[in-house]
Amino acid sequence: xxxxxxxxxxxxxxxxxxxxxxxxxxxxxxxxxxxxxxxxxxxxxxxxxxxxxxxxxxxxxxxxxxxxxxxxxxxxxxxxxxxxxxxxxxxxxxxxxxxxxxxxxxxxxxxxxxxxxxxxxxxxxxxxxxxxxxxxxxxxxxxxxxxxxxxxxxxxxxxxxxxxxxxxxxxxxxxxxxxxxxxxxxxxxxxxxxxxxxxxxxxxxxxxxxxxxxxxxxxxxxxxxxxxxxxxxxxxxxxxxxxxxxxxxxxxxxxxxxxxxxxxxxxxxxxxxxxxxxxxxxxxxxxxxxxxxxxxxxxxxxxxxx
Amino acid sequence: xxxxxxxxxxxxxxxxxxxxxxxxxxxxxxxxxxxxxxxxxxxxxxxxxxxxxxxxxxxxxxxxxxxxxxxxxxxxxxxxxxxxxxxxxxxxxxxxxxxxxxxxxxxxxxxxxxxxxxxxxxxxxxxxxxxxxxxxxxxxxxxxxxxxxxxxxxxxxxxxxxxxxxxxxxxxxxxxxxxxxxxxxxxxxxxxxxxxxxxxxxxxxxxxxxxxxxxxxxxxxxxxxxxxxxxxxxxxxxxxxxxxxxxxxxxxxxxxxxxxxxxxxxxxxxxxxxxxxxxxxxxxxxxxxxxxxxxxxxxxxxxxxxxxxxxxxxxxxxxxxxxxxxxxxxxxxxxxxxx
Numbered sequence: 001x002x003x004x005x006x007x008x009x010x011x012x013x014x015x016x017x018x019x020x021x022x023x024x025x026x027x028x029x030x031x032x033x034x035x036x037x038x039x040x041x042x043x044x045x046x047x048x049x050x051x052x053x054x055x056x057x058x059x060x061x062x063x064x065x066x067x068x069x070x071x072x073x074x075x076x077x078x079x080x081x082x083x084x085x086x087x088x089x090x091x092x093x094x095x096x097x098x099x100x101x102x103x104x105x106x107x108x109x110x111x112x113x114x115x116x117x118x119x120x121x122x123x124x125x126x127x128x129x130x131x132x133x134x135x136x137x138x139x140x141x142x143x144x145x146x147x148x149x150x151x152x153x154x155x156x157x158x159x160x161x162x163x164x165x166x167x168x169x170x171x172x173x174x175x176x177x178x179x180x181x182x183x184x185x186x187x188x189x190x191x192x193x194x195x196x197x198x199x200x201x202x203x204x205x206x207x208x209x210x211x212x213x214x215x216x217x218x219x220x221x222x223x224x225x226x227x228x229x230x231x232x233x234x235x236x237x238x239x240x241x242x243x244x245x246x247x248x249x250x251x252x253x254x255x256x257x258x259x260x261x262x263x264x265x266x267x268x269x270x271x272x273x274x275x276x277x278x279x280x281x282x283x284x285x286x287x288x289x290x291x292x293x294x295x296x297x298x299x300x301x302x303x304x305x306x
Numbered sequence: 307x308x309x310x311x312x313x314x315x316x317x318x319x320x321x322x323x324x325x326x327x328x329x330x331x332x333x334x335x336x337x338x339x340x341x342x343x344x345x346x347x348x349x350x351x352x353x354x355x356x357x358x359x360x361x362x363x364x365x366x367x368x369x370x371x372x373x374x375x376x377x378x379x380x381x382x383x384x385x386x387x388x389x390x391x392x393x394x395x396x397x398x399x400x401x402x403x404x405x406x407x408x409x410x411x412x413x414x415x416x417x418x419x420x421x422x423x424x425x426x427x428x429x430x431x432x433x434x435x436x437x438x439x440x441x442x443x444x445x446x447x448x449x450x451x452x453x454x455x456x457x458x459x460x461x462x463x464x465x466x467x468x469x470x471x472x473x474x475x476x477x478x479x480x481x482x483x484x485x486x487x488x489x490x491x492x493x494x495x496x497x498x499x500x501x502x503x504x505x506x507x508x509x510x511x512x513x514x515x516x517x518x519x520x521x522x523x524x525x526x527x528x529x530x531x532x533x534x535x536x537x538x539x540x541x542x543x544x545x546x547x548x549x550x551x552x553x554x555x556x557x558x559x560x561x562x563x564x565x566x567x568x569x570x571x572x573x574x575x576x577x578x579x580x581x582x583x584x585x586x587x588x589x590x591x592x593x594x595x596x597x598x599x600x601x602x603x604x605x606x607x608x609x610x611x612x613x614x615x616x617x618x619x620x621x622x623x624x625x626x627x628x629x630x631x632x633x634x635x636x637x638x639x640x641x642x643x644x645x
Contacts, residue, residue, distance in 0.1 A: 198417035202480070205375055206431050207404030220421045 039296045042289035049286055053109040056102035061087075064103035065254050068094035073272045089274045091264060100261055101278055107251060108258040108283075111172050112238040118176025119237070120230050123183025128214065130184065131191035141184065148181040154243060161249045171250055175240050179233040186229055190222040224301030231294025235287030242283060258283050316386075317520050318351040318374065318488060323383030325369055329593055341592040343369045345544035346383070348619075351488065356514065356521040358535030358552070360528060360567065362589055366544040367524045371490040374522065375407055376400065387488075405435050408481035412493035414473035418465035424476050425461035431484040446483060453516075454479045454509060471502035475509065482513060490522045495530055507534050528571050532556055540564045543590060543600040546619065550626040560628045560636050562605045599631065607632050 052059075068090070076089040076097075088097040130138040157174045164170055194200055195218070203217055242259025244250030246266070251257040258279040265276025324346055329339035344366045351357055361367045372378045374385060376392060385392050392403055411417035418427055425447060432443040451458060454475040465473055474494065481489055491510070495503040511534055514521060525531050531538060532552055539549040540563065548561040559565045566585045587604045590596050596603055602612040611631050619629040622637065630636065 198411045198413060199419045201377065202409065202411065202417050202477075203419075203430065203434075205377055205404060205409050206434050206484075207401045208430075208434050217419050217422075221419070 039292055042292040045285055045289045046293060049105065049109065049282075049289075052102060053106045056106060060099045060102050062096040062099045064095065064100045064256060066095060066099075070094065073268065075272070076274050079274070088278050089272070091261075091272070091275045092268060097261075097275060097278055100256055101258075101282065104256045104258045104261050104279060105282060107255060108238055108241060111175060111241045111251075111257070112234055114172050115175040115178070115237040115241070116230055116234045118173065119179040119233060120183050120226065122177070123180035124187040124226055126180070127184040127187030127189075128191050128218075131188045131195065132210070132214075138188075142188070145181040145184050153178050154240070157240065157244060158247070158249055161244065166249065166252060168251070168255070171241070171244070175237050175244070178237060178240055182233065183226065183229060186225060187222060190225060191218055194218045194221055224298065227301060228294050228298040231290050231297060234290050238283065238287065315353075316350040317353045317388065318349075319384075319386040320347060320349040320351075320370075320374065321384045321386070322346050322348055323370070323373055323385060324381045325366075325373055325378065326381045339593045342544050342595060343592060344373060344380075345595075347541075347544070347546055349539065349546070349549075351520055351522060353487070353520055354514070354518055355536045356511075356523050356534050358531035358538040359522060359524045359541060360526060360531055360538060361541035362526060362567075364589060364592065365541045366592075367526075367541050368492050370541075371409065371492045371522060371524050374488075375409055375490060376403075377409070401435075405431070405484045406486050407488040407490065408484075408486040410474075410477055410481050410489060410491045410494040413497050414470060414477045415465060417477050418473060420465055422464075423461065424463055424465065424468070427465075428461075428476065428480045428483055431480060435484055437484060450479045450483045453482075453513065469502075470498050471505060474498060474502075474506050478506075478509065478513070482517065482519070485517065486519070488520045488522070490524065492524045493526070494523075496525060496527060503530065510534060528556070528567060540567065543592060543595060545600065545629065546627075547601070547629045548627065554626055558637075560622060560626070560633050561601075561630045562607055562636070563601050599629075607636070 071086075071090055071094040072092055074083065074086055074090040074094075077084050077087045079089070086096050086098070088101065091097055091100070126141050130141040157178070160174050161170065191214075200213060200217055203213055208216075238258075241250055241257060242262060245257050245259030246263035248263065251260050253260070261279045262276050262283075265272075265279070268275055323344060324342070325344040327341045327343050329341055331338050347366075347370060349357070349370075359367050359370065369378070373380050376385075376395075380393055383393075387403065387406070390399075392400075395403060418424075422430075428450060429443055429447045432438065432446060437443065438446065447461070448458065451461060456472060456475055456479070460468060460472065465476070468476065474497075478494075494510075495506050498506060507530060510521070513519060521534070523531060523534055535552045537550065538552050538555045539546050540555070540561065541547065542563050548555065548559065548564045555564065556568060559568055563585070570585075585604050590600060590603065596613075598614045599605070599608070599612045599617050602608040605612065607630075609631075615631070617629045617631045617633075619627055620633070622628050622633045
């Protein structure tokens with residue numbers, strides 16, 4: 001709390017009162033919250049999710065594939081008719097929802113993180129290449145970006161999965177490609193403007209090689225924005241995987257993911273809402289938390305705002 | 307002080323350097339328009355001197371600075387540095403040459419990487435050119451930091467935490483730490499307060515004496531240039547129109563453009579206003595330069611010859627070069643006589 005009041009700049013002599021803030025106010029501040037506790041809560045939640053997806057198997061009460069046809073659609077413990085045997089209830093095949101949730105989370109997070117990394121590295125690299133070489137290299141790359149933007153990605157993903165067939169690797173690559181064009185555009189424009197900056201001209205006139213100019217001077221200055229873009233994209237990738245699994249083209253049984261559980265739960269939404277609500281809430285809070293932390297990171301990664 | 311009088315070997319010789327920039331096409335399939343940013347400039351820079359290069363915005367003075375450091379390539383012409391034609395130098399030669407000549411920028415904050423500490427940035431040239439060992443580099447950074455009179459605790463700070471004057475000192479320290487021979491100061495003090503300007507100009511001339519530097523001092527501000535320059539060159543639309551020792555040029559300017567520039571410097575005397583030569587009109591478009599003398603459309607002395615023939619850049623008196631058809635007639639005559 002103390003630090004928050006310092007950061008708002010009221011005590012900072014270099015930003016006079018009444019001057020319009022040039023930066024868009026972060027989501028956290030626009031919500032009218034001082035922010036710190038919300039960011040903390042979001043970080044704790046993300047840490048918890050990461051912990052569960054890595055070590056969750058230790059606490060998993062049942063194997064996620066174990067069916068019990070005598071115990072179908074049992075409500076969670078806190079609802080009438082529930083029992084502590086199955087804290088979050090059971091699904092249509094009598095499988096423990098909590099166990100499936102832990103297993104599904106593991107795969108969703110894995111796909112989300114690797115997919116985001118693929119998109120970020122690929123897109124940023126192509127963007128930097130376009131900005132460095134200019135000319136026809138840039139024309140072709142930016143044309144590809146435009147093609148990607150004008151194509152609804154979900155159609156593209158469905159087409160690839162339907163034609164190439166389905167495996168976990170292909171699924172990760174497909175969701176990874178999602179968003180590359182955003183990184184490419186972003187990094188291209190930032191590298192173009194960074195290359196116009198005097199500090200790049202200064203080290204260039206000192207005789208620094210191109211690789212070092214990019215690794216030491218340009219990349220650190222655009223990294224903050226790219227990381228924030230990753231936090232914006234990560235929820236999208238998780239949601240894309242959920243959508244594909246929901247449509248039946250994503251993760252295939254016996255593997256499971258949050259989206260797949262959600263897809264199964266849709267059929268029982270009236271009869272047994274807990275099947276869909278549990279993974280839905282996990283996804284909702286996960287994407288929200290990542291967005292909040294991303295906003296906060298954007299401010300923290302800019303040294304001129306410290 | 308006047309190194310030029312002893313006629314030493316020139317540190318850098320610029321001969322007929324030309325730089326075109328291509329603009330938009332005149333029509334869909336037509337040729338591109340060409341801007342003659344620098345249009346045949348010849349200069350000599352002598353060791354230890356400061357050559358001031360003045361002119362209005364867009365006359366090509368910054369382009370000259372970048373051409374000398376080969377940050378952009380000349381369309382034609384040659385630049386010779388210590389006897390070597392550097393426009394033909396290859397990559398490895400340039401790596402060495404880079405340490406011999408440095409650039410000090412106009413906007414010091416933009417010239418510093420916002421994410422590296424001051425200390426790391428001053429040290430960078432030593433890292434790039436592999437000068438000395440780790441400890442040697444650190445002590446050299448300290449030394450340089452003292453030389454530009456900055457307190458050592460600032461080494462760990464980030465650029466935005468410093469004032470404009472301090473930032474410019476950092477930029478100077480970074481440029482001088484690899485002991486260059488030539489420093490191009492491109493509007494280096496224009497962005498600073500007048501009081502800070504004076505400090506930085508004094509610092510530059512102290513360092514010049516101490517380290518034997520040669521400066522090309524590019525500015526639009528005549529009151530700054532008179533303090534630091536031994537010689538002054540005046541540029542107009544890509545060409546040098548007058549070149550002379552500082553006193554000569556400021557006291558007895560010949561070219562009508564130079565006269566107008568000098569009389570535009572504010573003088574704290576209300577009566578002085580009457581004798582001001584005012585330049586009419588806008589600077590011409592470099593994509594479509596006027597025929598003959600580029601200044602003829604705005605010149606009070608212009609006649610038919612000026613409209614058709616480019617004046618030769620020639621010596622009028624001792625070490626005073628002027629590009630004006632009427633130079634001889636204008637010597638000793640006040641500017642307002644023709645009006």
